[in-house]
Amino acid sequence: MTGCNWGYGKEDGPSVWHKNYPIALGKRQSPVDIIPDETVRDFSLGPIVPDYDRCTSVNISNNGHSVVVEFVDCDDRSVIRGGPLDNPYRLKQFHFHWGGKGHDGSEHTVGGVGYTSELHLVHWNAIKYRSFREASKSSDGLAVLGIFLETGDDHRWLHVITDALYMVKYKGSVTDFKDFNPRCLLPSSLHYWTYLGSLTTPPLYESVTWILLKEPITVSERQLAMFRMLQFNAEEEDERMRMENNFRPPQPLEGRTVLSSN
Numbered sequence: 001m002t003g004c005n006w007g008y009g010k011e012d013g014p015s016v017w018h019k020n021y022p023i024a025l026g027k028r029q030s031p032v033d034i035i036p037d038e039t040v041r042d043f044s045l046g047p048i049v050p051d052y053d054r055c056t057s058v059n060i061s062n063n064g065h066s067v068v069v070e071f072v073d074c075d076d077r078s079v080i081r082g083g084p085l086d087n088p089y090r091l092k093q094f095h096f097h098w099g100g101k102g103h104d105g106s107e108h109t110v111g112g113v114g115y116t117s118e119l120h121l122v123h124w125n126a127i128k129y130r131s132f133r134e135a136s137k138s139s140d141g142l143a144v145l146g147i148f149l150e151t152g153d154d155h156r157w158l159h160v161i162t163d164a165l166y167m168v169k170y171k172g173s174v175t176d177f178k179d180f181n182p183r184c185l186l187p188s189s190l191h192y193w194t195y196l197g198s199l200t201t202p203p204l205y206e207s208v209t210w211i212l213l214k215e216p217i218t219v220s221e222r223q224l225a226m227f228r229m230l231q232f233n234a235e236e237e238d239e240r241m242r243m244e245n246n247f248r249p250p251q252p253l254e255g256r257t258v259l260s261s262n
């Protein structure tokens with residue numbers, strides 16, 4: 001598979017991904033609409049424990065679909081454990097999904113209502129698998145911690161990320177991004193919903209244990225607008241396309257149960 005044949009436009013967006021990625025029509029696809037009254041309280045679900053204090057961020061990049069911050073994942077220096085997870089999962093990267101000006105852009109919705117944006121912290125099961133690539137193809141290979149963003153006051157730490165966005169305006173750009181600890185992006189409560197799902201972009205592998213925090217974090221419209229100055233296209237491409245609405249809409253639950261921590 002050379003190059004990237006999918007996007008978020010009319011011709012290459014989520015409604016046609018199934019043509020090249022038939023798993024898009026599968027039984028454990030993500031995102032989903034979470035209906036709180038239909039979630040099941042599971043008292044055996046312990047707290048989720050993100051342990052990022054020895055994390056090593058490396059760079060920030062524009063991959064033509066989102067802005068991504070990558071971490072050193074050659075050992076267990078930053079992991080998430082507990083909750084529905086049987087093993088610690090290593091932090092690999094985080095990225096965002098967002099909408100257009102004045103429009104929601106989260107992937108998961110709650111009671112049919114979307115948030116302005118959604119942050120995904122992507123982790124992989126290095127106990128059972130030897131690489132992220134191998135884990136990403138395995139049913140218990142990945143754990144993604146999802147955090148909703150709502151608009152309000154400036155987020156005290158998000159500026160560290162938005163200040164770097166001008167350096168990665170175009171697809172394929174990457175720049176150093178050291179000493180960033182994503183702990184500062186977590187809300188105060190770690191209460192969560194969890195369910196078994198998939199990557200929300202091609203290849204859409206059904207390998208993700210989703211852990212969605214119930215409490216959103218607050219960012220300002222001005223901070224969010226900075227994400228929209230990114231572009232889907234590379235610098236040398238003629239067609240300039242603002243990076244926004246890079247989210248997949250909710251997919252059928254297909255009989256899955258969403259569990260609630262409490």
Ligand SMILES: NS(=O)(=O)c1cc(F)ccc1F
Nearest residue numbers: 120122144198199200201202
């Ligand atoms: N949006 S996502 O967290 O499901 C995701 C994470 C990856 F590492 C790769 C593809 C993805 F779609």
Ligand SMILES: [Zn+2]
Nearest residue numbers: 095097120200
């Ligand atoms: Zn994502």
